[in-house]
Amino acid sequence: MSALLGKRFPKTLHEYLMREYDLPPDNLPCQLDKFVEILDTVFGVPASSTIGWAIARNFYSKIGLRFVENENFRLQDYLEQAKKIVLIYDQK
Numbered sequence: 001m002s003a004l005l006g007k008r009f010p011k012t013l014h015e016y017l018m019r020e021y022d023l024p025p026d027n028l029p030c031q032l033d034k035f036v037e038i039l040d041t042v043f044g045v046p047a048s049s050t051i052g053w054a055i056a057r058n059f060y061s062k063i064g065l066r067f068v069e070n071e072n073f074r075l076q077d078y079l080e081q082a083k084k085i086v087l088i089y090d091q092k
Contacts, residue, residue: 017035021038023035023038032076036074036076051075052074056073056079056082059078060082063082065082
């Protein structure tokens with residue numbers, strides 16, 4: 001994501017979320033809907049979708065999954081899809 005918005009963006013975003021919304025980075029996975037809602041409010045839906053796409057792409061890379069873009073997906077959709085893929089893989 002740093003390539004998209006700069007190297008300091010993740011740290012600045014985490015600080016902003018803590019200061020303005022009392023949302024620590026460790027709680028983001030548990031409050032994903034709130035996080036996306038904040039992104040929508042702060043950046044607008046098109047930019048929020050792009051940021052979510054970048055987060056999802058980075059996440060897929062870190063867990064070793066091939067990222068396939070879907071124009072109808074938001075961050076939550078990508079993460080839900082990754083969860084299903086991992087669960088299916090673990091059952092094999």
